Amino acid sequence: MEVREVDGHRLVQIRNPWANEVEWNGPWSDSSPEWSDRMKHKLKHVPQSNEGIFWMSWQDFQIHFRSIYVCRVYPREMRHSVHGQWRNYSAGGCQDYSSWHQNPQFRLRATGSDASSPIHVFITLTQGVGFSRTTPGFRNYQSSHDSQLFYIGMRILKTRGHRAAYNIFLHESVGGTDYVNSREISCEMVLDPDPKGYTIVPTTIHPGEEAPFVLSVFTKASIVLEAL
Structure with missing residues (x-):
């Protein structure tokens, strides 16, 4: 452009x-x-x-044109992605609800020589089309604000390698995002060395909002991203 x-x-x-x-x-x-x-x-x-x-x-x-997107393009080898979904029990909503800990949770852990040094990460959460509204899957949206999208957000916590408990305040929060009505949200941070890793909890804002999603971490460090 x-x-x-x-x-x-x-x-x-x-x-x-x-x-x-x-x-x-x-x-x-x-x-x-x-x-x-x-x-x-x-x-x-x-x-x-x-x-x-x-x-x-x-x-x-x-x-x-209604929107302009400024994109970061990372080499493929820097991308680590997992697919998940908010559905039935796992559509727990945000931390204001007692069901928030039912959301899918993922552990991010540095490995090898990178485990002893701070690592720089760029994390994205991309939502798909809700199950209850149309065919499940992913499609492009012409606007960053769309009535068919949910407000989504995520928290990054220290949980000693376990799933986060029902009360988010039992854990140390190291970062996250606001809740935004957008196809994709992101956050960027430097994570200190921790042998137990960090827990990422992606959520919609209200319980019962069902959709597939992709969680991606972009980093030069050697990491493992796995479901808890």
Whole structure:
């Protein structure tokens, strides 16, 4: 994505994620009459039909796009993921409810030489489509705020390698997130060495909200991420 202002025209250059022939066909598209030789020269614009790169005005961009996502791209070897689900008994809701400890819980533990040093982690929680509303699974959402999404959050605790108890205040909390109505939430932190590891508890905000999810930890350290 690139934003340029030339001769009073504020334009945005975008590439569709599939890099194919699907492009904007309004003002400032490849074949639109707005392009003069001067503008093509200034923006080094050479129309190509199949690369998926196109220009549009800033005004049109604001009309047709509601959200901008800034993504971190990690090497595949840094990703450690587990699949889970909030369903029936395990849809326990947030810590305000006595059932919160019924949520799926996962232990994150450093191994090898990394077990004796602080480790930097970036943790994401991605929710899928709720079981009760449509076919279970994952799909992309055009907006970060969607009525079909639940408010989700997670806590990272010290629990001596065991599942967290019914009362969250029995454990030391080292981090977590707010509850957000979003397909994906994340947090970033440095974890001190602990031979028992840390417990991650992903939850929806209310009990009974059922959906699949993926919990991912991105780190250069050698770790084990496993269900408790």
